[in-house]
Amino acid sequence: MRGLNMISNRRLIAHLAAASALALTPQAVSAQEGEGSEASAAENIDPQVRSRELTGTFGGQRMSYTATIRENVLESDDGKPEAVMVTTSYVKDPRDSSRPVFFIYNGGPGSGSVWLQMGAWGPKRVAIPSDARDDGAPPYPLVDNPDSLLDVADLVFIDPPGTGFSYLTKGTDPEKYYGLRQDARAVAQIIRRWINDNGRWNSPKYLGGESYGTSRTAMVVDELEGSTYNDVGLNGLILVSTILDFAGREPTPGNEMAYIVTLPNMAAAAYYHGKVEAPSVEAIADEARQFAIGPYATALLKGQDLPDAERAAVRAELARLTGLSETYLDNADLRVTSQRFYKELLRDRGLTIGRLDARYTGRDFDNAGETPDNDPSFYGIDAGYTAAINQWARETLGFETDREYQSIGREPGQHWDWSLSGRNAYLNVAPFIGKAMRENSQLRLFNAQGWYDFATPFFGAEYSLNRFGIPQDRLTFEYYDAGHMMYIRDEDRAKLSADLREFIRAR
Template sequence: MKAFLKIMLAAAMVCLPVNIVYGGEDAAKATVKEASGEIPEAKQFETSHSGTFNGSKVKYTATAGDTHLKNEKGEVTASIFSIAYTKDDVKDPASRPVTFFFNGGPGSASLWLHMGVFGPKRIDVPSDATNAGAAPYNVENNALSLLDVTDLVFIDPVGTGYSKAVGKGEGKEFWGINEDAKSVGDFIRQYVSENRRWNSPKYVGGESYGTTRTAALVKELQEGYNSMALNGIILVSSIVDFQTVDGHSADNPEPNIFFLPTFAATAWYHGKVDKTGRTFDGFIEEARQFALNDYMLAIFKGNRLSETEQEAVLDKLSLYTGLEKSYLKKTRLWVNEFRFMRELLRDEGKVVGRLDSRYVGEEQDDAGETFTADPAGYGISAAYTAAINDYMARDLKVEKDERYQVLSGQPGRNWNWKTSDGWTGGYPTLGPVIAKGLRQNSDLRVYVANGYYDMATPFFATEQTFSQYGMDTSRVTMTYYDAGHMMYVHKPSLEKLAGTVRQFIQDGGK
């Protein structure tokens, strides 16, 4: 499991748009509000903007800045950086939803969902999974932003972006499943109180580990007599039950089953399976059924499997993975995602990506068992880093003399994975928390976005989570995308994701 948790650090990575007309950004000067309280000084940078989103003209205020969190003694312990977009001249706040977004890691800032899909500007990277290269990049007005239907708040948890432990605080107080949920929950409560939004519809959403955080926030915010009931949660590339995805551990059989349909999708995409007489959807469903039945039985039978049974399973396993039977026999039917990423295109001298298996890269040689770096990560990371830093400086007028931490390994290396005082080890499991939240809040709804080519958080593992714990699936909506972990880098998936989340919020999550 330790190896798995290290690998999960990387998971944070991770339509035809109508014209947008922005007014006044170049001429406007940021209004800077500075608190005179504890060190460090909390600063907020306000700018006025207008844009057209989904055909609706919206005037809005962008507020980028720091929020101090305090302990029970009133001592400052953390400074949380966030970027909020609020529609101007809203007469009744109860009629205007507010949605809080963050990314994952743990250790990632919120730039991916912000600059990739939901914010008013987005970075345009190649849709066909090719490398984005070097600057200059195209940062464009985002007609697909959700600002026509909801205010937006993008949160950087402690240890990411400009957020950090300060004063009486220490990083370890914020780095853990429960610790992180408490600090982000405290920020949300403080934001809602300071901006008088308690009676507004409220949504919380995250990507990758951000979905783990979202699940933990369902408990943190909704339980107890000082509760805040949520209207909906948005899970992009979900991971809430970790035992389903620890595919490179030699002591956990489950991920072999739950990665298989993603392997099948990847093999199909790269032309490593026989497509004759098949459709993509039909092939994936075949892989699901094989994984749930013959393959699951074979995995759990282990060396009790007869030679005849093994041969039958090998035939199908080779079909759905695109890997040679001889190789699969050597692995004793266990195929972890890192071996698969290296083996699938080995004869072409290429590896496939983890965050998005449409991407391919080259290694120093072709003999390794895994790649040295994820081509889906290094293919876009520089573009996103440039985009957020340039946007904050030019458009939001943010003035900081420190580095914006896009993805830091420090929180993850020091993360407390305990979910309760009685936790004695094993894999964090938060599916039951979502199920309980649905039972205790009759208006809570769940939206889940899955990428077919996501080998960080495979879609079949998410399906497994939502088939358990007495989950009320009538209030769960799942959609699938022809892309990977950050499905919004693919233009058709970007349009679909933005449109689906917009409808989810417009419908009140129902």
């Protein structure tokens, strides 16, 4: 998720952060006391591998498959273990090297693969309410997932260091793994290792993730296909809730793009909650797109030179599209941040709306604040997913560890290196995707967006993927009637899987 992957609303670096605590598993061994015990622990990692032979029905096909959870040790140039990355793979039996392989992760940075694994494409999923109600208290049912993509591809879920059960060993400098390029190199190394160990060099390959996982995809494809040596060709990139151009999510004073790309989300949310009238969410979203890149963008760019008559006309249309009063919009100088919108839209009902999924509503301590106390679309789902991944990995797959699974943590984000050029420059990783597609004439891209997702707005994804240098004839966009994690909604999970089956089979 949030990928859950989560893009925050404070300053960019502080808010894309999420991650896990660092500690050694029992397999890291060596509990010696005194001097030298840290080195001894680091040198005696015995990677854990657990496999189970299982059966299930996916996409209408009954099949046997092998589920394997594995610790993979990454070493420094001098052979010292630096990180342990956990992969969970699902491979159809009997093994068939002609089948596609789909490598999957979530985002954050610091988010474990639990969201896509236990919510969308793994063979089991956690059953939580589909209609934007909170998940309540345990037990949370773990049920068969006929929407898993195992019928069309073998699946490899990857937890980068600082996520899930993956961790850095004692003494490892976080700066070696926590960053745009550093993280991508580690993930690419694990992908190459899995391909080699499983004899899948000539299998069709797909790569993708959710939220920051889409940014990671842009970086990893550059590591895999942009390498001079040991190039790994890919068939497709699968992006869920995309964030590539980070300026569109940062409402720093003077950056007008943040208001332009989120306006269509505001219109969609207002439509869902009955604050505006339109034939459909698609219709109101398109009206908002056209207004955003036309009269609204023009008005914002004019700044203090905006004539009164033009300001009044823009304010009136903005009120019609967002459901906010003209007085409120005037006081906000026509620039309403997402955080303010969550609180203001349903203030008359005493409710706030969700950031990850605007369908969700919550009640704050009081109704007078400027921004919500919390995100009801996050606290409404997180407990069920955490329970599910621990039950599945520990009880079914037999993974043994004293570590807690880090679904969303802090550690990677606190150390994350967001720089690509060695300076604090404008961050846009979409050009890496364009380069990969220009240099691989059969590489295609699938982009999935929820109408009600403010964390990674759909118009921001469209804008970033519509830039020069990205072949438009190999892009597929699909939209869903939910938010950041559209697969929470039963109808959208089925649609997402059907859309991806078609995309993978069309290679």
